[in-house]
Amino acid sequence: MASPMADDALLTAEDLHLSFGPTPALSSASLRVHAGEVLALMGPSGSGKSTLLHCLAGILSPDSGRVRFDGHDLSAMSDARRSALRRTEFGFVFQFGQLVPELSCLENVALPLRLAGVGRRQAQRSAAEWLDRLEVADVAGKRPGQASGGQGQRVAVARALVTRPRVIFADEPTGALDSLNGERVMRLFTAAAQQTGAAVVLVTHEARVAAYSDREAVVRDGRVREQEYVR
Amino acid sequence: MCIVIGMSVGFALLGLLESGPRHGYDLKRFYDERFGHGRALHYGQVYSTLARLLKNGLVEVESEPGDGPERKRYAITSAGVTDVAGWLAQPEKPEPYLQSTLYTKVVLALLTGRDAADLLDGQRAEHLRLMRELTRRKSDGDLADQLICDHALFHLEADLRWLELTAARLDQLADQVRP
Ligand SMILES: Nc1ncnc2c1ncn2[C@@H]1O[C@H](COP(=O)(O)OP(=O)(O)OP(=O)(O)O)[C@@H](O)[C@H]1O
Ligand SMILES: [Mg+2]
Numbered sequence: 001m002a003s004p005m006a007d008d009a010l011l012t013a014e015d016l017h018l019s020f021g022p023t024p025a026l027s028s029a030s031l032r033v034h035a036g037e038v039l040a041l042m043g044p045s046g047s048g049k050s051t052l053l054h055c056l057a058g059i060l061s062p063d064s065g066r067v068r069f070d071g072h073d074l075s076a077m078s079d080a081r082r083s084a085l086r087r088t089e090f091g092f093v094f095q096f097g098q099l100v101p102e103l104s105c106l107e108n109v110a111l112p113l114r115l116a117g118v119g120r121r122q123a124q125r126s127a128a129e130w131l132d133r134l135e136v137a138d139v140a141g142k143r144p145g146q147a148s149g150g151q152g153q154r155v156a157v158a159r160a161l162v163t164r165p166r167v168i169f170a171d172e173p174t175g176a177l178d179s180l181n182g183e184r185v186m187r188l189f190t191a192a193a194q195q196t197g198a199a200v201v202l203v204t205h206e207a208r209v210a211a212y213s214d215r216e217a218v219v220r221d222g223r224v225r226e227q228e229y230v231r
Numbered sequence: 232m233c234i235v236i237g238m239s240v241g242f243a244l245l246g247l248l249e250s251g252p253r254h255g256y257d258l259k260r261f262y263d264e265r266f267g268h269g270r271a272l273h274y275g276q277v278y279s280t281l282a283r284l285l286k287n288g289l290v291e292v293e294s295e296p297g298d299g300p301e302r303k304r305y306a307i308t309s310a311g312v313t314d315v316a317g318w319l320a321q322p323e324k325p326e327p328y329l330q331s332t333l334y335t336k337v338v339l340a341l342l343t344g345r346d347a348a349d350l351l352d353g354q355r356a357e358h359l360r361l362m363r364e365l366t367r368r369k370s371d372g373d374l375a376d377q378l379i380c381d382h383a384l385f386h387l388e389a390d391l392r393w394l395e396l397t398a399a400r401l402d403q404l405a406d407q408v409r410p
Contacts, residue, residue, distance in 0.1 A: 042355075044399055187370060207391040208384055211362035218352055220398075225352055 010035040010199055011167055016055055016065035025051040026062065027222040033167065034229055038190055038200040040210035043219035049203045050171055052219060056201060057090055057169045058082045069167075087116065091160030091198070093170040093189075098156050099144035105155045106131065106140040112163045130158035134188050150181030157189045164196050171203045179208060186212040239332045240272070241280050242318045245289055245311050246339035252293060252306035255281060265408065266335050281305055289314055315339070319350055322357035325387055337397060341405045351398045355391060362387050 009032035018026040025048045033039055033056070041049045054060040055067055058074045067074040069089065074082060092098065099108045109127035114120065131137045134154040139147045147155065153173055160168050173189070174182030190212045193200050204210050217226040240262075247253070247261050255277055263271045284290045289311035293304040307315075319336050323329055333354060340347040362384055369380040397404070 207388045211366040216359055227356055
């Protein structure tokens with residue numbers, strides 16, 4: 001569905017095709033993500049949601065088609081430039097295993113800032129603020145393994161937001177949580193993203209999680225049916 | 232509730248006629264097989280519905296020799312086709328017992344060669360719209376609001392799961408409903 005405001009999209013996928021060997025994962029997938037919106041990607045298992053997310057984030061390169069972020073074609077960039085973009089403009093939240101188990105929750109959240117060259121004290125101060133906003137200040141000194149699943153996901157959201165990226169990619173961020181904890185993560189996540197103006201691309205198969213989005217797109221057989229964007 | 236069911240019987244009969252003209256008794260049998268779910272339509276209801284559709288110009292009659300309503304063959308008019316299309320494209324307001332109306336719509340879309348997946352996606356969007364509204368209300372509300380909204384949200388979620396399951400089985404269903 002072509003939007004009349006097509007050109008103000010921050011991130012776009014145009015006619016993406018991607019196969020894993022003989023298996024087509026994306027066949028003419030197109031999508032627009034607008035600045036600051038929360039977009040839910042729904043659709044059956046195996047339909048291509050994660051593959052699309054990875055293409056949008058520059059983790060996978062499509063066989064054909066184009067992904068543009070802020071007007072720049074991702075596939076025309078050097079690998080170094082693309083990974084710099086991922087570090088500075090994008091944030092990631094996955095279902096499991098994204099926190100470094102040897103570091104405390106506070107150090108995990110501070111890590112992206114440290115990698116970006118921020119001093120230790122400043123990084124830890126920002127990290128503590130983000131943990132507080134996501135209501136997990138009490139696990140700051142604990143290792144991820146000592147936090148509950150819901151707390152761990154909120155730490156992961158804090159880590160994704162701490163560098164103030166423009167897009168956060170979240171693949172089933174509540175997939176391993178019960179509905180009460182899942183909703184708490186979503187409520188805090190979407191509120192925090194709204195505060196920083198980050199767009200969120202959220203893959204979920206749960207309607208109650210998708211209800212925290214502004215708009216949904218349904219992926220089916222590697223193609224996207226996108227609900228119209230209205231500002 | 233009764234009015235809603237009555238209206239959807241009218242659309243269902245009309246949609247069935249779109250797949251070809253039929254006699255009243257034949258149409259009733261066709262309906263009962265697909266949508267009766269163990270509760271057959273009364274002849275009286277079929278003929279009064281057909282009379283209303285006829286009066287509104289949505290069907291026309293091809294008469295055959297002999298008298299009596301059972302001799303009449305009904306055919307859909309182009310105004311009738313437009314009505315069916317409009318009904319199928321309009322998502323239903325989310326409410327209890329929705330699935331029987333939706334099932335009817337999906338079967339008719341398949342029977343008349345329309346895009347049933349599109350219809351289900353339109354309904355999903357309508358459900359999610361209401362779920363977003365309830366989710367917002369829940370975040371602003373007190374515990375009582377939260378519990379009431381959650382109840383509605385769980386029901387809407389169940390509907391949505393049914394929509395998804397139906398979407399996944401469309402090919403299978405199409406094989407079964409096509410005569
Ligand atoms: N690394 C891979 N190697 C081979 N095939 C893959 C790979 N990743 C995905 N696929 C295939 O591509 C298709 C799309 O997969 P994808 O993971 O994008 O689906 P999905 O919509 O995220 O599913 P789910 O809801 O189960 O996570 C599937 O057929 C899958 O088997
Ligand atoms: Mg996936």
